[in-house]
Amino acid sequence: MGFSAEGKRYLLPEEALYLMECGSLQVFYEDLALSIQDAYEIFLSSETVSLHQYQVFGHLKRLGYVVHRFDPSSLPSRYAQQLNLPQSGKNAGNQLKRKHDVSLTSTSAPSLSKTLVPTTDTMSADEHMKDESVDESVAMTSSESTADESSTTDSAVMVEPRKWWTSDIIEDKGSNHRNCSRSGWDFSSILFPDLGSKENLSGSLASPDPSLLPGALAVGVCDVASWRSKINQRKVKGSPEHRRRGVDNQRQGWHGKKDEEVQSCKNWTEFNDLMARHQHRRQDEQAEHLWNREVTPLHDPSQPLPTRELLDICSVIKPTCLLEGASRLKPAHEWRISFVVYQPDTASEFKKSKPRKPYTHVCVCGFDGPVPELQTVKLLTSQSGDVPVVFAVVDHGDVSFYTMKDFELPTDVFL
Amino acid sequence: MQAEFRAPRRRNRVQEDFEASLPVSHSSRKRAQLRAELINQHVLVCRPEDIQKIYSQGYFGKGILSKARPDHSISDQWEYHEGLLFPVISSSSYRELLQWARAFLSAQGWDNEAISQMMTNLSRPVQIEDVKKEVDGECPVVEGGVGPFTKRPRSEVNPKAKRSCSDPDSEHVVSGAGFVLVVFEEEVRELRRIPVPVTEYLQLSLEEAFFLVYGLGCLSVCLNQEPLSILQLWKTFRAQRPDFVCSYAAYHYFRCKGWVPKGGGGAKYGVDFMLYRKGPPFYHASYSVVVQPVNSEYKGTGTRPFTWRSLAALNRITTNVSKELLFCYVVFPANLSDAELESPQCLSRLKVQEVIVSRWISSRERAEQDDI
Numbered sequence: 001m002g003f004s005a006e007g008k009r010y011l012l013p014e015e016a017l018y019l020m021e022c023g024s025l026q027v028f029y030e031d032l033a034l035s036i037q038d039a040y041e042i043f044l045s046s047e048t049v050s051l052h053q054y055q056v057f058g059h060l061k062r063l064g065y066v067v068h069r070f071d072p073s074s075l076p077s078r079y080a081q082q083l084n085l086p087q088s089g090k091n092a093g094n095q096l097k098r099k100h101d102v103s104l105t106s107t108s109a110p111s112l113s114k115t116l117v118p119t120t121d122t123m124s125a126d127e128h129m130k131d132e133s134v135d136e137s138v139a140m141t142s143s144e145s146t147a148d149e150s151s152t153t154d155s156a157v158m159v160e161p162r163k164w165w166t167s168d169i170i171e172d173k174g175s176n177h178r179n180c181s182r183s184g185w186d187f188s189s190i191l192f193p194d195l196g197s198k199e200n201l202s203g204s205l206a207s208p209d210p211s212l213l214p215g216a217l218a219v220g221v222c223d224v225a226s227w228r229s230k231i232n233q234r235k236v237k238g239s240p241e242h243r244r245r246g247v248d249n250q251r252q253g254w255h256g257k258k259d260e261e262v263q264s265c266k267n268w269t270e271f272n273d274l275m276a277r278h279q280h281r282r283q284d285e286q287a288e289h290l291w292n293r294e295v296t297p298l299h300d301p302s303q304p305l306p307t308r309e310l311l312d313i314c315s316v317i318k319p320t321c322l323l324e325g326a327s328r329l330k331p332a333h334e335w336r337i338s339f340v341v342y343q344p345d346t347a348s349e350f351k352k353s354k355p356r357k358p359y360t361h362v363c364v365c366g367f368d369g370p371v372p373e374l375q376t377v378k379l380l381t382s383q384s385g386d387v388p389v390v391f392a393v394v395d396h397g398d399v400s401f402y403t404m405k406d407f408e409l410p411t412d413v414f415l
Numbered sequence: 416m417q418a419e420f421r422a423p424r425r426r427n428r429v430q431e432d433f434e435a436s437l438p439v440s441h442s443s444r445k446r447a448q449l450r451a452e453l454i455n456q457h458v459l460v461c462r463p464e465d466i467q468k469i470y471s472q473g474y475f476g477k478g479i480l481s482k483a484r485p486d487h488s489i490s491d492q493w494e495y496h497e498g499l500l501f502p503v504i505s506s507s508s509y510r511e512l513l514q515w516a517r518a519f520l521s522a523q524g525w526d527n528e529a530i531s532q533m534m535t536n537l538s539r540p541v542q543i544e545d546v547k548k549e550v551d552g553e554c555p556v557v558e559g560g561v562g563p564f565t566k567r568p569r570s571e572v573n574p575k576a577k578r579s580c581s582d583p584d585s586e587h588v589v590s591g592a593g594f595v596l597v598v599f600e601e602e603v604r605e606l607r608r609i610p611v612p613v614t615e616y617l618q619l620s621l622e623e624a625f626f627l628v629y630g631l632g633c634l635s636v637c638l639n640q641e642p643l644s645i646l647q648l649w650k651t652f653r654a655q656r657p658d659f660v661c662s663y664a665a666y667h668y669f670r671c672k673g674w675v676p677k678g679g680g681g682a683k684y685g686v687d688f689m690l691y692r693k694g695p696p697f698y699h700a701s702y703s704v705v706v707q708p709v710n711s712e713y714k715g716t717g718t719r720p721f722t723w724r725s726l727a728a729l730n731r732i733t734t735n736v737s738k739e740l741l742f743c744y745v746v747f748p749a750n751l752s753d754a755e756l757e758s759p760q761c762l763s764r765l766k767v768q769e770v771i772v773s774r775w776i777s778s779r780e781r782a783e784q785d786d787i
Contacts, residue, residue: 063777229602233500234493289642290628290635295758297632297645304441307673314630315671316763317664320746322770325713360775371721374744374768375713381416388416390775393723400727401775405418407741408769409702412673412692414436 012069013043014057021058052394053338053364059392059399060362066342070361072383074340185212195224196231308413322406326382335376337361337384358387367395377404418771421739423692423701431696436673438472439631451624453638456655458624460617469617469634474675474694475627476619483695487615494596496606497543501596509597509607513538516610541606546594620678621652621659622666629759630667649759658718660756660765661708662687665743668767669704676704684736685729702741703733709768711749730774744768 003010011019017039019025027034034042044051060067190212193205205222213219265271290297298314299305305313339362361384365372372380372391380389391402435441438449449465451458460466460476466485469475478485490502504512516537520530593609619627627634628648635642643651653659666688669676675691680703689700709715733740746766755761 060777065777225602229494231494232492233495234488234491234502289644290632293644293646295629295645295649295760297628298630299439299632301439301631301633304439306441307436310437310439310631311671311673314667317668317671317765317767319668320766320768322768329713365723367723369723371723371726373713373715374707374709374770377770378713386416393727395723399777401777402726402730402772403775404742404770404772405416406769407418407420407771409669409672409674409690409741410420414433414673414693 013048014054017043017054018058018061049338050364052366055394055397056362056364056392056399057339060339060341064344065359066344067362068340068342070337070340072337195228196233308411311411311413319408321408322378322381326378329375329379329382331379331383332376335363335365335372335380337380337389338364340387360388360390362390362392362401364392364394367393372404381406418773421701423698424737425698426696429697431694433693433697435472436693437631438468438475438627439633449627449634451619451634451636453636453643453651458619458621458636460619466615466617469619469627474677474691474696475623476617477679478615479618480613480615485615485617487613489593489595489609489613494604496596496604499543499546501594501606503596503598503604506597506599509595509610512610519611537608537610539607541594541608543606546606621656622663622676622678625649625652625663625759626667626670630670646758650757653756658708660761661745661747662706664745664762664765665704665706665767667762668743680704684738685732686740689738690741700738703738704741704743705729706743706745709744709746711747713744713746715744726772730772734774740772742770742772744770 003012011025016025016027020027020034020036020039027039029042040051043049044054049057057067205224207219207221210218261274262271265274291300298316299310340358341360341362342356343359361380363380377389388403388405391404393400393402449460449469450462451460451465459479460469466476466478470478470484477483478487480487488502490504490508492503493500494503495501513534517530517534520533521527525533593612595607595609596604597607598604624634624636625648628636629645636648637643638651652663656662666676669690675694676688677691677695677700678688680686680689684703686703687706688704690702690704691700692698705719707715707719730740744767746768748764748766751761751764755764
């Protein structure tokens, strides 16, 4: 905070007011301590900082950011940027990056080891599941000796809740067969009636095989007519894979109609001749109203092009960027960058003589004021170099921040 | 500093196949023209095969009886009856359809006797053999009463009675090529003709229609059976909407980037249109776009002034639906004369500036040390 000049330390008015509100500073004028109200009146004026700017300053400082006044001459000039002079803040940036690297490597090791265990479990589980398509009720039988690489390998003891199913599945096939014969049902041979099928089933279901029913239960004939009347048999489009697997003649629509002629072609030459004959035979509506006037469409459908080239031809409107044309704009007084904000970094000391790369520039405006036009946004972006600009909107003490950034939508081409 | 591009979010269940990004073929060399009508200042596509092509390849337009894809059918419940598939409606819906048919006939000027005779003819119970005869005569595909996306018989061109925009060629008899199963009491279904067949058209917005005509050259728009040239169409659209040049420029720009702009965002999200990657069935919309014209000094024309309050509200809405707010400024050069604006060739002189507006939360990002 503050700066030194002529051997004495000075504080900027907003910094002084902030420290006074924190309770860590007392300001004397002619041997009288100033009250907060006095300080507000004296320190905040049109020559120093306005009330809105002070509120933004206070808000950011309380969050821990380092906030300085913006000095337009502190930005490297265009020439210096082009030369790509090394910034003084590069070392701190490297340190930051190194911290991230450390955190990455430290978290990857345990996660790797964690993944070792479940994958093998699931793999063996899948094998077993595939062999037996029986969904048996998994009983809590004591597991046999498992060559389990997990830490809880004491099979005699009750295994951890989340692993009980794996140890169970890793039983060998013999026990699975035993389970199977114990329940006695072979689901591949038990058919469930298809109530939604197209064929006219009788309106009632026969009673099931008594061997499938428990105990002495007797089930009579089931009347399903009312159920069938509620079924909606409208055709629903299946998933794309499902339809692709089926017979889908839509793509080869018109070829299907002339199948005999197509099939009578013995080679590609004949096929091409057939296509040419069809084209001449067909009476297309020649759209003279489109093609024979002074303004024609950008693309002629009779000259087929791949999609990317088609889009290129049609792109008559070019994008522009925020910096374009910004140099000839005149700076306005009411829209200017007030503060430079640096990120708080507790690891390294913030040196005023060698500051790091700024985090953002702040432009303060009131909530009742106008929203910045494109002109203003262009101006501020060009003034601010490669540091983003944030608009701080003050609404009776509440501060919200909005950014307006340059963007170009990437081109997206399929097929 | 450029805003970073966030990848679009895919929808959870994708049930459609991607056919093509634009309704132009890549292989054949014919100028198959799709046709639309300009009726009452709306552009409507009436032919079912055109509707299918225009919607499925590029997601242009909106079915007038459906939410998006024109898949309206008279009922959602279908059943098999003697081997054919029919829609099922309740008796009250059937009575309503009969009333519409009656109203349509009387509006046409039929006298009461003829009307009642026609109505008795229509509400006669139909035998399955009649259905089979009629359906087989039209097309080999065996379905009972269906639409372009639900496979309607091809000869279906009867317009509907209740719509306000009337079809020019309405000299016809309400013959109803479709059939329906009507539920009169519990479990009793009777086969009847559909009294008033309900066909669905595809409505194109002005920008979509103009793009298909001018950009791709695959559509022709007719007014009173006469096809309009590009200049005439441009003039008509500009007369209908004063800011057509600006909104069309933005639409054309985004289409040429391969994205799908869909209108109708105004009522739902408060913006001009939404940008989809590939199409609405595949991805959620990525951007909400607000289009604003600016002059050569980059100042807006004040047609849609924003205050911080409205901008904050719009930003909040957009964030809540997980989209990004994109301002699209269309820059008009200073020396663009009115004569140049009369032709769509002025589009090449316009430029587009995209700006992403987002809110920065000062307290949260402190911990992450990311860039803004």
